Amino acid sequence: MLNFLRTIGRVFITFLMNAGRLGVFFVTSVAHIFRPPFYWRQLGYQFLQIGYFSLPVVGLTAIFTGMVLALQSHTSFARFNAEGAVATVVVLSMTRELGPVLAGLMVAGRIGAAMAAEIGTMRVTEQIDALTTLSTNPIKYLVVPRLVAGVLMLPLLVIIADIIGVFGGYLVSIYKLGFNPANYLNQTSKYLELEDVTSGLIKAAVFGLIISLMGCYHGYQSGRGAAGVGRATTSAVVSASILILFMNYALTSLLFSK
């Protein structure tokens, strides 16, 4: 019994310690965003890595999601003669929910893992210590560009994912389910409001922050050797994914509370 309580206590204290460390890491990093020197080349490189090179993955995810949304909602809505709502369902689901969440999860797998592995390897091979001895702040050089790029690139990716997703739904509805193209497009824009899109973009920015923060933090804290880097990578992806799903609920209830 005592051992059991001890274990609970230990887990709880470890959790608090990690949360504290993460908090300090986050605040330090944000403080460095606004203080020179700025490493523009690193920032540009991260824009490319996170934004441009994630396009294929995010695009493919979006198109299949849009397609299956049209198919599923058509077959289920047919049960109560509401097939006309397919276009609306596709566009609202994509912009409000599936665009940001799926793009976030895919990028967490692609970018979060890469960040943790790269920074973790630099930690293990003393390259991070070397940065310090070369008069360069590793937080400024490694973490800040990734955080900024994550926050700015994810919304852009999500806009593209929204468009591709709606296009996927359009394809299935027109060529498989026999909708009229003009009607479908009309239905798509009819009930769509600006708020639906902006709420998705706000979510995307938060998810971008989560992905970069988790990738950098776990990489930075990486343990020794290949096993340490492996654990860091796993932690980065798992924690980012869970935080994305959690924050998705929190943000949805916040943004649509009225």
Next chain:
Amino acid sequence: MKLPFKIRVRGLKKSFGNKVVLNGIDLDLHAGESFVVIGGSGTGKSVLIKCILGLIEPDAGSIKIDGQEIVGLSYTAQQKALDKFGMLFQGGALFDSMTVWENVAFALTHGHGMAPLEAKKIALEKLQAVNLDESSAFIYPAELSGGMQKRVALARAIAANPEVIFFDEPTTGLDPIVSGTINKLIIDSVRHLGASALTITHDISSLRQIADRVGLLCQGKLIWTGTVKEMDKTDNPYVVQFINGLPNGPFTTV
């Protein structure tokens, strides 16, 4: 002639969990001298250097650089005091995403905001100083042999003309000829720059070439310090066992 202290360490302590690594280190490094710390593997030699460089926060003690206390300073203030320090890491710690010359020029371009063209010129000069020609300047560190990587790391450590250079096991894992070259380069670069050097090693032949003074680290303390000549004459059983590599003695074999 009494040279001023470059680094003065007093009562430095550091533990990791229950494991006491440094237990009250006192160390003086004078301007222009080469001090070598010897000690077995895992005795905290690297931890000592990393404490002085501000990479690890000590639990207790004082570290003064040019008379200025750096323990307890903020990261930024600490790094400002350490700006004139260079470090050669054990594994080289070269940035594998950059070419050799970009590695060497890193402190200049990123740390001190020098224009790339100018920094490149200096980088090529420094590479020449460690006997590497231009052909190796434009490839990536992974394409170089271990000895060449060490030389690039050395060039990087001296690129910004530091006043103090730290060497973490500079000859470990290199063949005797490459070790000899590295030792000679260390002596040349330190003399040439007029810098002080703090080296940690367990390579006794390297020590004899580069050291002015020697300290033996054991159980978290510098238990013996003296010149190389004194080292050969001392009857301190730890020193005698260590420099002669005797299997029996006060060091417990692990």
